[in-house]
Amino acid sequence: MDVLLFGIAKDIVGKSEFQVPMDDDVPKSVQALKDYMIKKFPDFGKLSSFAVAVNSEYAQDDVPLNGNDEIAIIPPVSGG
Amino acid sequence: MSRKIVEIVDSIDTSQVFTELSDAHSGGICVFVGTVREFTQGEEVVSLEFETYKKMALMEMEKIASDAMKKWKLNKVIIRHAVGLKKVEAPVVVVGASSAHRDACFDACRYLIDTLKETVPIWKKEMFENKTVWVSAHP
Numbered sequence: 001m002d003v004l005l006f007g008i009a010k011d012i013v014g015k016s017e018f019q020v021p022m023d024d025d026v027p028k029s030v031q032a033l034k035d036y037m038i039k040k041f042p043d044f045g046k047l048s049s050f051a052v053a054v055n056s057e058y059a060q061d062d063v064p065l066n067g068n069d070e071i072a073i074i075p076p077v078s079g080g
Numbered sequence: 081m082s083r084k085i086v087e088i089v090d091s092i093d094t095s096q097v098f099t100e101l102s103d104a105h106s107g108g109i110c111v112f113v114g115t116v117r118e119f120t121q122g123e124e125v126v127s128l129e130f131e132t133y134k135k136m137a138l139m140e141m142e143k144i145a146s147d148a149m150k151k152w153k154l155n156k157v158i159i160r161h162a163v164g165l166k167k168v169e170a171p172v173v174v175v176g177a178s179s180a181h182r183d184a185c186f187d188a189c190r191y192l193i194d195t196l197k198e199t200v201p202i203w204k205k206e207m208f209e210n211k212t213v214w215v216s217a218h219p
Contacts, residue, residue: 004133006131006132006133006201006203007131007203007205007214007217008203008214008217011214046218047217047218048216048217048218048219053133053136053201056133056135056136056139057136057139058199072133072136072201074133074136074201075203075214075217076216076217077197077198077199077200077201077202077203077216078197078202078203078204078214078215078216078217079130079132079137079161079173079196079197079200079201079202079203079204080114080161080172080173080193080196080197080202
């Protein structure tokens with residue numbers, strides 16, 4: 001499962017895309033992905049917040065994830 | 081010309097916006113231009129760098145423009161954001177609306193920029209003399 005990274009999320013992971021191995025631990029929901037990222041990269045836990053987008057839309061925590069979805073970590077936005 | 085303009089660009093030419101929002105049925109045009117400020121909490125900013133998740137950002141900007149057109153009677157709406165490295169005083173965002181009477185475009189203009197800042201996936205990195213900071217990332 002590929003996860004797109006932007007802004008500070010890219011700096012935390014050190015690249016613009018992160019591959020989650022499709023094993024038994026693969027996160028099956030937005031909430032599970034957030035937990036997975038914080039466990040793997042504790043700096044995510046220090047952010048004010050972060051959201052997950054599934055197929056370019058903000059996704060609630062209970063939204064299920066599929067391997068072919070376009071998934072992105074959305075750290076706090078700061079445009080304008 | 082289209083009633084809605086939603087764009088992410090490399091640089092903004094603020095002189096275009098009047099023509100883009102001008103409309104025979106409008107008696108008023110309201111525009112907000114966001115620019116790079118030199119000081120943030122007393123510290124001198126050298127430049128700002130904007131990054132975006134373009135596909136999603138355009139979808140969110142489109143939603144904001146459509147919602148504004150539902151909330152107020154607007155003739156034209158624009159939301160244009162720049163990305164990349166921006167120096168002090170450079171325009172980084174232009175939003176605006178035209179309407180028959182001024183109340184609608186004033187209110188819509190504020191809604192456009194306030195909502196953009198809340199929802200559109202664009203990130204700003206402040207570059208100081210000796211450090212860089214992703215704005216709003218940490219509490």
